[in-house]
Amino acid sequence: MSERVYLQPIGLAASPQGEEGDCIRLGGGMTYAHRFAAIVRREGVVVERWRFTPGSAAETLARLPEALGAEAETQWANLRMAHPPLELGARTVRLDQPQVVGILNVTPDSFSDGGQFLDRPEHGRDHAAAMLEAGAAIVDIGGESTRPGAPAVWEGDEIERVIPAVEYCAAMGAAISVDTRRPAVMDAALHAGAHMVNDVSALRHDPRSLELVAARDCPVILMHAPGAGDDLHADGDYDAVVFDVFDWLRERRDAALAAGVARERIVLDPGIGFGKSLAENLALINALPLFHALGQPLMLGASRKRLIGALSNEAPAHERLGGSLALAIAGMNAGVQLLRVHDVAETVQARNVWRGLRDAALTDFSQLL
Incomplete structure (x- = not known):
């Protein structure tokens, strides 16, 4: 039993x-x-x-x-665990308050900004610089769209997309994560100046990924996605989505530990929007505090996602700022350490106001009267 x-x-x-x-x-x-x-x-x-x-x-x-x-x-x-900071090159990213991770997609077909920064690298460079100036702690660079129905990308093409972006972000002194599920892309990006791997397959897509991340001793983000093959959104059949995702992430955490990945290098992400219905996504967001029981820092990637459109008269991706901020604040209230977003300046401002309220609450002794 x-x-x-x-x-x-x-x-x-x-x-x-x-x-x-x-x-x-x-x-x-x-x-x-x-x-x-x-x-x-x-x-x-x-x-x-x-x-x-x-x-x-x-x-x-x-x-x-x-x-x-x-x-x-x-x-x-x-x-109750306090997590050590992430050491990403010359940058130290503290995890005792929410940190903003800015998205840089160098793809032709991402759901939100596909093609905008791939064909015009000067625009990508300017966008990365603007995110860093606005307060992004990390730039997350991806060369493959993971939206439902997106075609798989050959790793050679993915490398050609990602490496120039990694190089110009590294030249700015940015802390860089590479959003990929292919070990060849991980390795090339880490050699080019990236510091962290963000794998939407939680190192399942290629068995060599576990060995590579352990050998490179780099931080890694393990995200929940139910699909085991090219379609990450497949097989989303849950008995109880919150507990099923919790158990799945625990198993992937333990697989990474068994492969030699250091405990302090592992970040977990519940995978909002990947193989989950609107109700399941909302249940996960409401239950985010539970995932601290896994003993790892948490990332929330809900920016501009389909669930916002579903709750907002089918607003298109570029008109989902309000919903993205609402979900980011839900993540902050749940203690999430990393918020992966498209709209960095607005999210940093929301985070700063949120932190001001938290600081004020710690010094407000009127509740004791």
Whole structure:
């Protein structure tokens, strides 16, 4: 009989003093949680659920079946884990507040800005510089569209698209991630000056990717996508999407660790929009705090995605700024460390205001009266 446990934050707080200190700091960030659910799932069905606070955590975890106790204790420690910064070349990206990752697509067919920066490299260079000036901590460069129905790209073509962008971003001193699922592209980009791999297949597309990332000792983002082949959106059949994606990411994290990837180099991404319905995407976003229980920094990539259009009278991709900011703020409230976005300046401004509110909450003692 298969049983699994999940420790899900279900009550967030602006500051610990509002709950008389009975809070934890999620993932070492600026979000505090004071109520939790310990959920036991057996053969895909939730069979037990207990609510608790940090003050009653030991008592609640002791009620769990013995076989689940060690995993529950690990998840409880993971929820409170402060993550070390990402060292990306000469840049250090701290993970104690949300950081903005700017998207640079050098493709002819991306859903949002396909072709804009591929055929006119001077425009790509200007766009990268503008994102860095606006406050992007990382530039994420991709040479293959992963929208539904997009054709696969030969790795030689992908390398020809990506390397010039990596080189001009490296010349600016940028921290660079390369958005690819092919080890040859990863290797060429890392040699050209990239610092991190962002793999939408979570290092499944080619078995050599795990070995390469471990050997290069570079940070890697493992994203959930249900499809195992060229179509990353296929096979999106879930019993309960939140728990299924959690389990899947745990397995990919463990596969990376077993291959020799250092724990502090792994970032996880729930893969919003990849093989998921509108309802499933919304469920994942609402449950983002749970994913801190995996003990890794989190990335949220929801910018301009289809779910925004579905909730906004089918607004086209270039008219989804408001929805993108709403989802970015949802990620910040959930303690997500990395926000992958198209609209860097606007998201940085939203992040700065959000942080101001968080800082003010920490120094507001009126709640104690």
